[in-house]
Amino acid sequence: MHLKCQHISKAYHDGGDSIYVLQDINFELAAGQSMAIVGSSGSGKSTLMHILGGLASPTSGSVNIGEKNLADLNDDELARIRNQHIGFVYQFHHLLPEFTALENIAMPLLIRGVSRKDAMQEAQQWLDRIQLDNRGEHFPSQLSGGERQRIAIARAMITKPDLLLADEPTGNLDDATGQIIYELLLNLQRTHHTALVIVTHDMNLAKKLERQFVLHHGQLSLCP
Ligand SMILES: Nc1ncnc2c1ncn2[C@@H]1O[C@H](COP(=O)(O)OP(=O)(O)O)[C@@H](O)[C@H]1O
Numbered sequence: 001m002h003l004k005c006q007h008i009s010k011a012y013h014d015g016g017d018s019i020y021v022l023q024d025i026n027f028e029l030a031a032g033q034s035m036a037i038v039g040s041s042g043s044g045k046s047t048l049m050h051i052l053g054g055l056a057s058p059t060s061g062s063v064n065i066g067e068k069n070l071a072d073l074n075d076d077e078l079a080r081i082r083n084q085h086i087g088f089v090y091q092f093h094h095l096l097p098e099f100t101a102l103e104n105i106a107m108p109l110l111i112r113g114v115s116r117k118d119a120m121q122e123a124q125q126w127l128d129r130i131q132l133d134n135r136g137e138h139f140p141s142q143l144s145g146g147e148r149q150r151i152a153i154a155r156a157m158i159t160k161p162d163l164l165l166a167d168e169p170t171g172n173l174d175d176a177t178g179q180i181i182y183e184l185l186l187n188l189q190r191t192h193h194t195a196l197v198i199v200t201h202d203m204n205l206a207k208k209l210e211r212q213f214v215l216h217h218g219q220l221s222l223c224p
């Protein structure tokens with residue numbers, strides 16, 4: 001599914017002042033393609049990712065996912081697009097602490113109304129795919145940072161999203177573990193033909209993706 005951003009700007013209001021974090025962002029990402037976004041802390045990377053994922057609205061401009069302009073959707077329609085087409089992975093996994101690894105992976109299907117038996121079966125397959133088949137009954141607090149992030153990726157992928165958004169997914173991990181997470185993301189992208197946007201500080205990791213963009217002074221440009 002094609003992602004198209006046109007003239008996206010975002011202002012935050014601080015008292016009477018508007019601070020523009022994003023100014024006229026334009027890009028397209030075709031189905032199954034990958035791109036990295038690098039940029040210093042505070043450059044607006046998370047703001048952009050939240051807009052792409054329908055978690056925040058731009059001040060102006062439009063985000064199209066396939067035929068749909070996100071701005072035209074009501075809350076229910078947006079929630080459905082998010083659940084059916086978009087996966088999100090955060091820097092800090094955001095796993096639910098009171099649920100096991102397996103249950104965390106199954107959660108988006110349970111939210112969709114899939115039966116517990118089917119959801120858990122599908123989650124088990126994802127646990128195998130991320131090579132954590134012996135960790136299903138562990139709680140997040142019993143897992144390493146890299147393991148938690150793999151669980152978070154499986155949770156984001158279980159709905160077979162067309163678009164996977166990962167906001168500094170390795171920002172909290174050592175280099176070797178970061179490499180493993182990237183290999184996993186790129187493998188899934190190729191196998192499932194998922195479009196992939198990854199935000200990172202690490203240019204070496206960014207180079208593993210098809211295109212590299214930098215966000216600077218609110219503007220997005222291709223890395224030279
Ligand atoms: N809800 C908000 N209200 C006001 N300012 C915000 C809000 N969210 C982010 N910002 C500001 O927008 C800028 C970009 O933030 P962010 O998108 O989180 O950057 P990055 O992810 O690149 O570190 C920062 O200066 C931040 O303080």
Ligand SMILES: [Mg+2]
Nearest residue numbers: 045046047167
């Ligand atoms: Mg951020």
